[in-house]
Amino acid sequence: xxxxxxxxxxxxxxxxxxxxxxxxxxxxxxxxxxxxxxxxxxxxxxxxxxxxxxxxxxxxxxxxxxxxxxxxxxxxxxxxxxxxxxxxxxxxxxxxxxxxx
Amino acid sequence: xxxxxxxxxxxxxxxxxxxxxxxxxxxxxxxxxxxxxxxxxxxxxxxxxxxxxxxxxxxxxxxxxxxxxxxxxxxxxxxxxxxxxxxxxxxxxxxxxxxxxxxxxxxxxxxxx
Numbered sequence: 001x002x003x004x005x006x007x008x009x010x011x012x013x014x015x016x017x018x019x020x021x022x023x024x025x026x027x028x029x030x031x032x033x034x035x036x037x038x039x040x041x042x043x044x045x046x047x048x049x050x051x052x053x054x055x056x057x058x059x060x061x062x063x064x065x066x067x068x069x070x071x072x073x074x075x076x077x078x079x080x081x082x083x084x085x086x087x088x089x090x091x092x093x094x095x096x097x098x099x100x101x
Numbered sequence: 102x103x104x105x106x107x108x109x110x111x112x113x114x115x116x117x118x119x120x121x122x123x124x125x126x127x128x129x130x131x132x133x134x135x136x137x138x139x140x141x142x143x144x145x146x147x148x149x150x151x152x153x154x155x156x157x158x159x160x161x162x163x164x165x166x167x168x169x170x171x172x173x174x175x176x177x178x179x180x181x182x183x184x185x186x187x188x189x190x191x192x193x194x195x196x197x198x199x200x201x202x203x204x205x206x207x208x209x210x211x212x213x214x
Contacts, residue, residue: 026152032107053148056182076107 001046003064004093009040011068011096026054029095037099038070041088049092064093130168134175145178153178 005011015035018025028050043066048059069088072081123131137145153174157165165173179185 026148026155030106031104050148053146054152056146056149059148 001061001064001093003043003046003066005040005043005064005066005096005098007040007043010037010099011040011066012037012099013068013091014095014097016095024055026051029091030089032075033068033070033089033091036070036074038068038074040066041069042067044090047092049094051092065090066093066096068096124168127166127168130172130175134171137175137179144182144184145175149178150174153181 013029013033013036017034018027043064046062046064049063050059052059067088068091069086071083072079072085072087073083075087134145134147134150136142138147138150150171154162154170156177157170157173161173162170176190180187180190
């Protein structure tokens with residue numbers, strides 16, 4: 001699967017909560033990043049989907065994985081962070097949406 | 102019970118940076134996981150282990166040690182994947198406990214002056 005995003009692209013993490021549904025699931029996207037916007041810091045390559053590996057499935061086709069950088073001030077209301085403080089997380093492509101503007 | 106970023110009261114708790122020596126139990130559990138996940142067998146994968154650890158009850162998650170969580174998760178996965186039966190594990194445990202109790206009894210005549 002070809003990587004859809006490149007370094008510097010603005011992306012938004014899907015505001016999805018599959019763990020709240022009835023089906024068993026396993027996700028690798030921290031709750032505090034859902035619905036938040038960041039930028040692509042690195043394109044890491046493609047990897048078997050850990051959400052399926054977690055249930056003993058092969059996790060194919062492989063999914064592109066990215067390091068996404070967020071401003072701490074975008075994530076926490078009152079953490080005492082400065083504007084230049086950032087947090088990075090490795091996220092699978094199917095959790096990312098492109099943003100416009 | 103695992104996705105704890107920013108969750109109080111952990112959000113502001115200090116991180117314990119001391120080194121912890123591994124116990125014999127810890128090493129046994131680590132070795133078991135190595136054997137179960139070895140490519141020649143691939144009975145369990147680390148991704149499954151992580152999912153099973155994350156599925157522990159909040160009480161178990163808070164109170165078990167790191168490797169106790171591994172062991173409970175390995176047990177749950179082996180039962181889920183029908184590699185071992187829950188009854189099978191229980192009866193083996195009962196057998197081992199009985200053996201240990203027997204071994205702890207003083208030998209006949211021991212301690213007699």
